[in-house]
Amino acid sequence: MDRRKKINQALTRLGSIAVQRLRQNISKDNTRATSKLHDSMYYKVVKDSIEIFMLSYGLTVDEGRKPFQRVPRTFQRDIQKWMSFKGISPQKKTVGESAKAIARSIYKRGTIKRFGYRGSNFIDRAVDNTLAEFDSDLLTAWMTDLDKELDKLK
Numbered sequence: 536m537d538r539r540k541k542i543n544q545a546l547t548r549l550g551s552i553a554v555q556r557l558r559q560n561i562s563k564d565n566t567r568a569t570s571k572l573h574d575s576m577y578y579k580v581v582k583d584s585i586e587i588f589m590l591s592y593g594l595t596v597d598e599g600r601k602p603f604q605r606v607p608r609t610f611q612r613d614i615q616k617w618m619s620f621k622g623i624s625p626q627k628k629t630v631g632e633s634a635k636a637i638a639r640s641i642y643k644r645g646t647i648k649r650f651g652y653r654g655s656n657f658i659d660r661a662v663d664n665t666l667a668e669f670d671s672d673l674l675t676a677w678m679t680d681l682d683k684e685l686d687k688l689k
Contacts, residue, residue, distance in 0.1 A: 543580060549669045550578030550585040556661035557587070564655045566596050566647070568620040587662075595646070599654030602645045611638045 554576050561567045575590040600606070607613070614634040618624075625633035645652040 542583060545669060546580045546583070546585050549665060550580060550587070552668075553585070553587060553662055553665045554578050556665055557589070557657060560655070560657035560661050561596065564657055566655050566657065568617050572596065593658070595654070597654045597656060597658040599646045599650065599652065600641055602643060602652070604642075604645075606638065606642055610641075611635050614638055 557576055558573050561573055567573055572590050572593050575593075576588070578585050578587045611631070611634045614637050615630055618630060618634060618637075623633075624630070628636070647653070647655060650656070
């Protein structure tokens with residue numbers, strides 16, 4: 536098998552495992568509510584690299600929202616949906632009032648409380664662990680047929 540094919544196979548395997556670990560991390564961290572983010576994840580092998588795609592709010596889950604950072608116009612409505620999917624029902628306030636209070640708290644403190652008002656860092660954890668496992672596979676793929684190429688130069 537030629538070097539290009541081995542590199543492509545290694546990158547395809549790397550992309551598949553990286554996406555699988557990203558999905559596992561948001562489930563394990565309990566940051567998965569509607570499955571939209573989970574289901575939106577995919578990868579593409581482009582030349583000698585991998586591009587990973589997901590809904591844009593994945594970066595907010597990963598990095599968190601910093602205090603006093605502008606929030607989207609639909610933020611309160613999005614929080615109400617999140618509350619519904621998570622089964623959160625307020626005891627003393629309406630869902631709308633509770634969503635507004637949560638939105639205000641996120642605006643003032645950032646997200647996510649259990650991660651120290653930062654994001655869950657699910658992307659780096661998944662990708663770094665996966666890359667560490669593939670270093671030797673990619674090197675082996677790259678080195679395939681290198682001796683033959685060097686012999687041609689002699």
